Amino acid sequence: MPLDPQARVVLDTIASYGxxxxxxxxxxxxxEAMSAMFSLGxxxxxxxAVEDRQISGPTGMIPLRIYTPEGSGPFPVLVYFxxxxxxxxxxxxxxxxxxxxTAGADCIIVAVDYHLSPEQKYPVALHDxxxxxxxxxxxxxxxxxxxxxxxxxxxxxxxxLAAAVTLMARDQKGPRFQFQVLIYPxxxxxxxxxxxxxxxxxxxxxxxxxxxxYWYNYLSTDEDHEHPYVSPLRANDFSGLSPAFxxxxxxxxxxxxxxxxxxxxxxxxxxxxMKRYDGMIHSFLLMDGALDQxxxxxxxxxxxxxxxxxxx
Numbered sequence: 001m002p003l004d005p006q007a008r009v010v011l012d013t014i015a016s017y018g019x020x021x022x023x024x025x026x027x028x029x030x031x032e033a034m035s036a037m038f039s040l041g042x043x044x045x046x047x048x049a050v051e052d053r054q055i056s057g058p059t060g061m062i063p064l065r066i067y068t069p070e071g072s073g074p075f076p077v078l079v080y081f082x083x084x085x086x087x088x089x090x091x092x093x094x095x096x097x098x099x100x101x102t103a104g105a106d107c108i109i110v111a112v113d114y115h116l117s118p119e120q121k122y123p124v125a126l127h128d129x130x131x132x133x134x135x136x137x138x139x140x141x142x143x144x145x146x147x148x149x150x151x152x153x154x155x156x157x158x159x160x161l162a163a164a165v166t167l168m169a170r171d172q173k174g175p176r177f178q179f180q181v182l183i184y185p186x187x188x189x190x191x192x193x194x195x196x197x198x199x200x201x202x203x204x205x206x207x208x209x210x211x212x213x214y215w216y217n218y219l220s221t222d223e224d225h226e227h228p229y230v231s232p233l234r235a236n237d238f239s240g241l242s243p244a245f246x247x248x249x250x251x252x253x254x255x256x257x258x259x260x261x262x263x264x265x266x267x268x269x270x271x272x273x274m275k276r277y278d279g280m281i282h283s284f285l286l287m288d289g290a291l292d293q294x295x296x297x298x299x300x301x302x303x304x305x306x307x308x309x310x311x312x
Contacts, residue, residue: 003204003251004279006291010040011205011281022085023213027118031088040287042295045099052091055135058127059120063113064135065091066143067102076107076149076309077140078181079133081165083156083283085214086117086125097155097285097298104302107309108145110136114161118217122224129161130168137175149309151179152242153301155285156254157214159185163232163261170240177242179308181301184247184254184282187261188233189215189225194256204251206282211253233261238268245273245304247297249280273304 022030048070054061069075078101082094091113098109114128133152140147154162159182169175190197190211201208219225228235246262248255255276262274277284277293285301288294306312 001250001278003281004291004293006293007251007279007281007284010287010290011203013040014205021207022210023207027087027217034084034088034093040290041096042100042289044096045103047099047102055132057115057131059115059124062115062128062132063091064132065095065098065111065113067098067109067111068144069102069106069108071106073144074141074146075144076105076151076178076305077110077136077143077145077147078105078107078151078153078305078309079110079112079129079136079165081112081114081129081152081154081158081161083154083158083183084116085210086122086157086218087214088116089158093286094155096288100288100298101302101305104299105305105309107149107151107305108143110143121220122218122230123220125218126161126164126168126229129165130174133165133169133175148178150175150177151181151305151309152177153181153183154185155183156283157186157218159183159258160187160232163187164229166242167228167232167235179305180242180244181305182244182246182258182261183285183297183301184249184252185258185261186211186254187257188231190253191225194253196255196257197253200251200253200255204253204281206253208253233257233264235264238264238270241265241268241270243271243308245301245308246275247301248274248276249282249284250276250278251280252282254282275300
């Protein structure tokens, strides 16, 4: 499919800012630049309640934002990890997505503000996310949630962390997730680069050079990328993992690895729904105010969560 006309407008708008590519920016400037996508987001959905908390983690306090839908509950619980290349993003950058999914899926969302790289390299973010998942399972009743209906999810690098947390939970007999939502996830270190890296690594928002920069800043050693908690696609065993909804974008360097991960789950007998959004670019859910398919994808994710967690 050709690039979606709305996506072309978005790319032209971002190009008009005249900002260097992300991988050429200082870390603090790269973090500030992420706010450019906020203006392309839709309205903030009203939910029943929003509460900020902090919990103790392996390397310090972990901020959480807990979204509760309107109604009486108890509700299913989704633990959500934001994207941003493990370097940027946070509770504010993904507030709209969490609000939309809270209302659309009728579930509590525990959004995790994990420690960022390069100040805290792998495995700090992963351990933060796993700690928060264990906390959500153990405190679900306190939140008016149902620990028997627990899900995990994230977008981009947050999708990487969600897949890794699911693997860890299986391996360590941790929380049992009924479902995982992987939104254009990072699932493998890009050596060798996939076809989608080569086809979409220039001119479609997320550059292949950006991804290599993110990886460089995330990993602690040259060998880290070989571990399945870093590159989930390199796991030797996909059995016993949670059913999944995997979402990819056609003009995204990460497209092929996301679809390959969905295939590995399916080949292991895991129920998987895989949907590619034709004509779309990376991060399009954050730009739902400008992209009709961004709006539709949020509806699709909410519907998948409802079906998995409410049996609808």
